[in-house]
Each structure stands twice: as C-alpha cells, then as structure tokens.
Amino acid sequence: MVTRSGVRLTAYARGGGCACKIPPGELESIVSGLLGPAVRDDLLIGADDGDDAAVLRIEGGRAIVSTTDFFTPVVDDAYDWGRIAAVNALSDVYAVGGEPLMALNLLCWPRDTLPLELAGEVLRGGLDMVALAGAHLAGGHSVDDAEPKYGLAVTGVADPGRLLRLDAGRPGLPLSLTKPLGVGVLNTRHKSTGEAFPQAVEVMTTLNAEASRIALGRGVRCATDVTGFGLLGHLYKLARASGVTAVVDSAAVPYLDGAREAVRDGFVSGGTRRNLAWAGRETDFGRVGEADRLLLADAQTSGGLLVAGDVPGAPVIGELVPRGDRPLVVR
Template identity: 70%
Template sequence: MTPRLTQYAHGGGCACKIPAGELEDMVRGLGTVTPPGAAGDLLVGLDTGDDAAAVRIDGGRAVVATTDFFTPVVDDAYDWGRIAATNALSDVYAMGAAPLLALNLLCWPRERLSPDLATEVLRGGADVCTAAGCHLAGGHSVDDPEPKYGLAVTGLADPDRLLRNDAGTPGLPLSLTKPLGLGVLNARHKATGDRNEAAIAVMTTLNDAASRAAVEAGIRCATDVTGFGLLGHVHKLARASGVTAVIDAAAVPYVDGTRQALADGFVPGGSTRNLDWVRPSADLSGVDDDTALLLADAQTSGGLLVAGEVPGAPVIGELRPRGEHTVVVR
C-alpha cells in the first residue's frame, strides 16, 4: 500500500510556514546585507517583504532570486512535486520576472519512505520546470525525519518593470488571479484522504500568464497569495505602499467545496494564526467570522494579487489613501 505522504508531516504546504508575526520579529533589525564592492545594484531586499530579491546587472537586466520548499500538501508524490515547484516559481512571477534556472531542494526520511517516491516528487518538479521553460539542474538533498521539497529559482526581469509590494497607489483596483480555499481543502485532504481535483488543478497552474499580462499592462505592484493568506499578503502590500486596501468580500472567488470544508471543521493552524496577526491592522466588521477566516486561509501555490486589472481575473477591491487600517473588508 502506498503511504500517505501528508501523514509524515506536522503541517502541509505553505500552512507550515513560520507565522508572519514571529518571522518579522526574527528578522527585525537584521536588514539586507550589501557589502562594499558587491556586484550589481540591489533593487529589492528584505525591507518591503517582497516575494524575491532583485539585483540590477549589466545589459539592462535584473536577476531575481528566491527559494521555497515545504512539507507534503497532498498524498500523491508526483502531485506534491508539481505543486511545490509551481509554488516556488510563483515568487519569480510575482516579481514580474521569467524563471531561468532552478535547483531542487529535497529533504527525505530515507529509512521511512521509499526512494521511488522521492523520484516521483522530483519528476513532478521537473515536469513543471519543463512547462515553465526553466532549466532544472541538480540541487541538494539531506536525510530528514520529515519530507520536504521545493526549488531555489533564479529569474530575469526588466529592472524598470518589476512588480513590487511598495508600488501601490490610491485608486488602483485589486485583481486576484486564483480562487481561495486551498488551505481548508488541503486540511480536509490530510484528515480524510479525499482528493479535491479542483484544488490540485489550481495549485499546479503556473502564474506565468498573469505575470506577463501585468507587466505588459504597465502594472508595477503585485504579490502572490500563499502561506499568509489573502489578508496577510494584502496587509504587507498596503503597509509597504503606504495605502489602505479595501476588499469586497462578495467578489472574492473560492474553489468549489471550500465553505463546506470550513463548516466541517477543517481549518489549518496557519490560517488561524494569519487572522490573529492581521486583525489588529484590519477592519473586519463588515464580514462574519467564517468569511474572515477564509480570507486569511493559508494558501499553497495561490494566485497573484495585482494592483491593476488583469484579463480574466476578478477585481476584488481597490487601494485607497492610508486610513486607520491597512486593510478594510466589506
């Protein structure tokens, strides 16, 4: 019998991230390291909480670098590999860049899980990189009590057309390119073993087309929606840009089955922690507790949140001059 990979992990996917508040406390005061004589001009570092770092190099180009890996979010090894790779590439797309090169990051409990399963994970990642037109060459592996997989990704972008957290201005609409609900649906999968094909399809869809459309439209502000939930990521964007984000809760799309999964009690701990972190900075008086929790739901390989209109993506709110809160939900 094939083992259920989610049973070998304390959490799943981006819901296993260190909580946003704890992470900010860890890195507060560290800043970005820019030694004298370092090559290139650092364009995006630690300060604004962006999805990747960016350095201007010769030839009118910027190198964009990121890494992302996590514990199993689904039981199928090949699907997990695809989801983890799609999620890692998303950080590059969220900056308006195209992925160039990726390296595997694999942690594997070699005495508990078959190496054949690890091969399937890596095959899933390789197929996603092939679809993305991104080189995949080697990487690093360690023997670990808990399985983890992801990629370190390097991309290229136009340094004057980057998508950034801190470039939002009042009056811009907010578009969301994938539906929410992945956290609660993955929690249901972990508890019951039931596959949700719609959720897997969302998590394995690249954000390449949305990224290109945003850059070509002249949009300069975006982020992706992953482990800190929609509320967490829009809070970071609004904070960095010095604006208030107003979200129309009724306009936010969800994967089929999301509200039923929530009603059945399948809530990742990461989603609750996200809501607790954002609540002091947000006005959530316009929605009920269940809706607030879904808006904070920890997504794995979610979509892009773009300050501008993206073809085919619903507009779920707008940016306004900074008010009392960074986020207002109506």
C-alpha cells in the first residue's frame, strides 16, 4: 500500500505495535525483585498483579488513575498510527474503570531519516483521539531516536469503590470480549506485504470508553484489556490474580475477517509466539489446534476489554470456575 506520504513507517520498526513489548515472562523476572509490598493503603492498584494502570485514592472520595503506553509503528499511515497509539494508551484507564482527564505525548523520532511533517501527522492523530475521549492533550516530551515510537502518558479519575481490577474475578462469572481478535496477524501481514486492512484499523481506533461504562453500570468489578500479551496472556494474569481457572470456548471467540488466513499464510509475529510459549505452559488446550492457539495468543494492539461479567453486545467466550489443575483451559 502506498501511503499519502509515500513512506512506509512500518519499515522503520523491528516490531510493530504492542507486539514489540518485552516478553511477559522476561518482564516479570526483571521487575519481580523491584516490587515490594504496598506500604500505603491509598494505593488501590499498583504493580503487584500487573493491572493496566495505577490507581491512587485522593481526598473527596475520588481516585487518580495513571498509565503510559507507547510503541513502534503498527501501520504505515502516520495519522492512523497516532490514532491507534492514543486509543491504546487511553484504554488502560478504561480497563480499570476510570475516565481520562489529561494526556501527554511521548514521541521518539528519527529526524534525519523521516520528515518532521509525518511526526506532525502522528501527533494530530493522537490529538483527535484524546479530544474524542473528552480529555486534554497538554504537551509532552520528544527524543531524537533511530526508531520511531509514539504513545501517551495519561491521567484519569475513578470512583475508588467501583474499580475494574485483575484480582476481583470469582467462580461463576462469564467472560465477555468486547472486540474481535486478529489485529496482530493482520498488522504483521500489513508490515510484510503492504496490504491494507481497514477492519483492523477500525477496531484499533475504537475507544473502550462505552464498554467500560457499561461494565461498571452492570456491577462488574473484574476486567482487563487485551493488548500485547494476547488473550491468553492477559487472561492468565487475571486468573492467577483472582485464584480461579478461566475456561475459554474457542468456538465462541470472535476474529476479524482475514485473521485465519493470515495465520495460515505464516504472518505470525515473534511476540505472538512468545506469548504462546509463556501462557501455553499454564493452559490445558485439549484438542485445540496450533492455528487457534496462535490466534488466542495473538499480540493485540488497542484490543478490547476482557470482562468477567455480561456486557450487552459482547460475545461470552467462557467462564471463571474454581481453581483447577491449571489456570487456563481452552475447549
């Protein structure tokens, strides 16, 4: 695909989107010795379980939500990349039940290699999505870097008595997924071939604001968003934190058009394979085949919310049950 600028941004990145994350197993080994026990009861959500954002109780019966997320180009169009990266960062606030108030740009740019006008398009995309979320974009920070990267640091607000968190799952709760999977393999195909997948861009630029509000309104207290560690990785973290087993009905999981074909044709990122190697050790797959395993571990960028509860319009893909031999079961 030839972009409006004639530049293929994905050619300047080793990885793409949330697939460029440090593998979850390696990341946990790095930070495990750095996370001591919480010493203040006003830190409602910290880094212990790997929740999507930090939440701090403040005066007036409110809580501050803080998060950051940035990554390399996932699509070639600069404006779309900016939109996707912004929506992905905002999602962390929605994933804990918060509302974004303010964001700061995080931009790394190879100024001697790529036109600065493209950086402006990236920032414009981010601005438009932050505005759509009803928040302010108030400056940020930039670095001259060999590889382009963009994202946001986001501050939000939440009700401390109505949070969405990883450790609140209970047996008997259904598992709902608010966006289809498959953007990872489609983005990998896009990076390799230049083919455009507007259905993937549409999913990645859809805010999780409404899904979060609906979940909170229905009394849901356990959720996460599905991003770079794939459905299996994020569900494993939820099941582990909640002390339950998550059972997934593989036939009920929704996928984007073209996702299965992308797996069939070999467009699977290294991040997805690392996700499967990590979460797969904790999963009873039964007779589920390799293609479905890869799709369930597919490294998503700006994915949907995985909710332990009913969300109207979102398919139920499984349930939480009492802890069994393994934290994950796929049927």
